[in-house]
Amino acid sequence: MNVREFKNKIYSELASITKALANPHRLEIIELLAQGPSSVEYIVDNTNLTVANASQHLQTLKSARLVRSERRGKYSYYSLASPKVFEVWETMRELGFSQNAEIGKLMKEFRESRHNLESMTSSQLLERMQQGKALLLDVRPREEYESGHIASAISIPSDELFEKLKELPKDKEIVAYCRGPLCAMAYDAVELLNKHGFKAVRLETGFPEWEVKGLPVEQ
Amino acid sequence: MNVREFKNKIYSELASITKALANPHRLEIIELLAQGPSSVEYIVDNTNLTVANASQHLQTLKSARLVRSERRGKYSYYSLASPKVFEVWETMRELGFSQNAEIGKLMKEFRESRHNLESMTSSQLLERMQQGKALLLDVRPREEYESGHIASAISIPSDELFEKLKELPKDKEIVAYCRGPLCAMAYDAVELLNKHGFKAVRLETGFPEWEVKGLPVEQ
DNA sequence: GTAATGATCAATTAATCTATTGAATGTTAG
DNA sequence: CTAACATTCAATAGATTAATTGATCATTAC
Structure with missing residues (x-):
């Protein structure tokens, strides 16, 4: 040929x-x-x-x-x-984040509109979980949690969180995660939790990013 | 927002x-x-x-x-x-190679038209080079070699190879590389070298794939 | 300055892509 | 069997994309 x-x-x-x-x-x-x-x-x-x-x-x-x-x-x-x-989508998204000023601006505006700049990396989370110091919270819809979630995470979907606040501990750090960096659910959950006196932070990564890295998941 | x-x-x-x-x-x-x-x-x-x-x-x-x-x-x-x-392009290309049957067929036909199925991986090359057993040959155009090449590679552009055959050793294994998996130059070089009694194989990877992995390059 | 070279621009037509609409298909519940 | 539901299909109009053509711009060589 x-x-x-x-x-x-x-x-x-x-x-x-x-x-x-x-x-x-x-x-x-x-x-x-x-x-x-x-x-x-x-x-x-x-x-x-x-x-x-x-x-x-x-x-x-x-x-x-x-x-x-x-x-x-x-x-x-x-x-x-x-x-x-x-993986292709993730690589592309990272390229966009690094090259495109408009995307950077949108992300910044979005984070700021959520009054919430603190977040935790995957490796920080792994460390905290080993020490039993953190509670991991999956705030995605139940269906998504059920088809796979980060190991040892509990499920409280975003829209049920308010009515289930009393089930959560005030003395433990709560780490919330959702679909990924473009998803608002963990931002909103952390905002709600902090407002009610919980010590909550957002996990930087979402479930698919965690899974594709080969980190521990459950079904 | x-x-x-x-x-x-x-x-x-x-x-x-x-x-x-x-x-x-x-x-x-x-x-x-x-x-x-x-x-x-x-x-x-x-x-x-x-x-x-x-x-x-x-x-x-x-x-x-x-x-x-x-x-x-x-x-x-x-x-x-x-x-x-x-990296985005490479990830996309790998996705294509793994998902798209038509691409698999085209690649197979192409390799077969080059009568040349033997190739060497990056890690095999690194090992051989350390033992001083292989000569690494960059067959891309001179400009491309000059703006960056695999460490210790020599340059003989594809279209000058025939006239420079006598400069190459018959006792050493020659490893030829070019732009990447979609490039024909290394295939053709290996075919030519083998026809003239050299012991030549193709490096699986091209220069950009090597560079992006963080392996040693020179300019 | 003028011609030659390398690159970009602008306008055009053909091809392709997208959202919408309404109809058609397949499956389940009653 | 019929109605309801989930999904797909087919046709259409508007928007976008692509290759071509010829003109224009920028730089260098003479």
């Missing part, structure tokens, strides 16, 4: 995969699916999409082999075709 | 970076720039693009902050804005 012809074909194939990623809604879907398999309905509830539009974007991702689907009864469950898909 | 609004903005920004990558020619340009800074003319000579079209794609990459340019005299030299850009 001619070299030029080979290159044209291979770069086209690779670009077609990249194109499947090159849409804001599809990126958001990828990040949601990194939390675990989801039905179309669940995706619609967690994004700003109509059912038909979400389904269409899912078809696009599927034909690029970035996601797969499995029908169970009335529902189609979509999931990432491979952890590598999340 | 409203969470939905924040997400819409941030995913749009991230998608705009991804879009800048989502084109076969721009991927090829990224891979070329990973070898070192290049003028527009050099890019045109090494791809299948017209000057105006290459320049246009470079503007696209530039406004997404994936590349930068620097004018020196008549020439504009473009380079990757950060090693992270190459």
Whole structure:
């Protein structure tokens, strides 16, 4: 095979995969699916999409082999075709964070609107957990917790947190995490907890970032 | 700031970076720039693009902050804005290799058309080099060698190799490398060397992959 | 200064992508 | 069997992207 012809074909194939990623809604879907398999309905509830539009974007991702689907009864469950898909998204996101001034500005504004700048790294958390000094709190929706969470984390979904405050200890440090750096749930949880006299901080990383690093998870 | 609004903005920004990558020619340009800074003319000579079209794609990459340019005299030299850009491309390429059957088929056909299946990994090379058993040969164009190469490699560009065969030793193993897994130059060099009685193998990895791993390089 | 060279710009057309709409399919509950 | 529900499909119009062409700009060589 001619070299030029080979290159044209291979770069086209690779670009077609990249194109499947090159849409804001599809990126958001990828990040949601990194939390675990989801039905179309669940995706619609967690994004700003109509059912038909979400389904269409899912078809696009599927034909690029970035996601797969499995029908169970009335529902189609979509999931990432491979952890590598999340890795690509993570690498891309990091590139955006480091190169794009507008993204930096948006993140800063967002953090500040949450009055909450303190956070903890994965390795700090591992250390604290070993010493039994911290309580790890998963504030994502129950479904996501159930399809995988950081080892020893307990689940109190964001929207149930207020009514369950009394179940939490005041003497232990509470570390809250959610879907990742673009997710607001842990920010809001920490804000609520601090307001009620708990000692809470946000974990810098979300579940998929933790999992892809090979750190301990449970199901 | 409203969470939905924040997400819409941030995913749009991230998608705009991804879009800048989502084109076969721009991927090829990224891979070329990973070898070192290049003028527009050099890019045109090494791809299948017209000057105006290459320049246009470079503007696209530039406004997404994936590349930068620097004018020196008549020439504009473009380079990757950060090693992270190459990392994103590498991660994406690996995803393609693992997920896309068509890419697997193309690679296999290509390797077979080169009658050359033997190759050496980076760690095997490091070991051989330490024992002084191997000669490392950079077969990329001189410019690329000069803007950075694997430590202790010598330069014989692909198109000068035939006339310089007599300068090479017959008793030592020759390890040839080029731009990376999609580049034909090392395949062709190994084929030529073997045909003339040398003991040659291809390094699996190209210069940018070696460099990004933090392995020893020279300039 | 003028020509040559390297690169960019602007305008155009064709191709592709996206959201919307409404209809169609498949599955379950009653 | 029928209604309700979850999802997909198909058609459309508007927006975006890409290659081409020819013109323009910037720098150097003569």
